[in-house]
Amino acid sequence: MIDKNSKINAKGEGKSLPLGIRQKNHLNIRRSDKNHWQGEQFRNVNDKFCTFEDELFGYRAALKIIAVTYRKRGILQLSGVISTWAPRSENNTSMYFAYVLARLIERMGIQKVDDFFMPEPCMAFKDFYVSLIHYMAMVEIGAENEKYINDKKISQAFDMLFHTL
Secondary structure, eight states: OOOTTOOSOTTSOSSOOOHHHHTTOTTOOBOOSSOOOTTEEOOOTTOSBOEESSHHHHHHHHHHIIIIIHHHTTOOBHHHHHHHHSOTTTSOHHHHHHHHHHHHHHHHTOOOOSOOBOOOSSGGGHHHHHHHHHHHHHHHHOGGGGGGOOHHHHHHHHHHHHOOO
């Protein structure tokens, strides 16, 4: 387990891991008094971002925001999801979108498009959502930290939200 205040990363270098990894919040979900996420820990009221007991719960929260909340708000295209998640005032949104779109096209084997509508969050599109969260996490914590992204846990988080027996 890596201590939040660690100054040494997993390779033993003198640089600390990104905050999203240390707080098990790979998508950098901001804290809010309106939301109390499953698995969220309250360590410091001054923290801007959520801390989760396990990244599984961070992935679950991200999926719920993207596949449920955004959908209810009528945000149905990938470009809208990315621009809402990573607004221009804080991010290079166009590069974020281009990166995620290119990786999804490559991984999912879909034809090159400029944008597309988000599929329904159901088991038929589970691989899409696992891939989406994976690539968004790569942007948030840095592609060099991809080894910390756990697709098995993203898949479990999806099942927690959308799998009905």
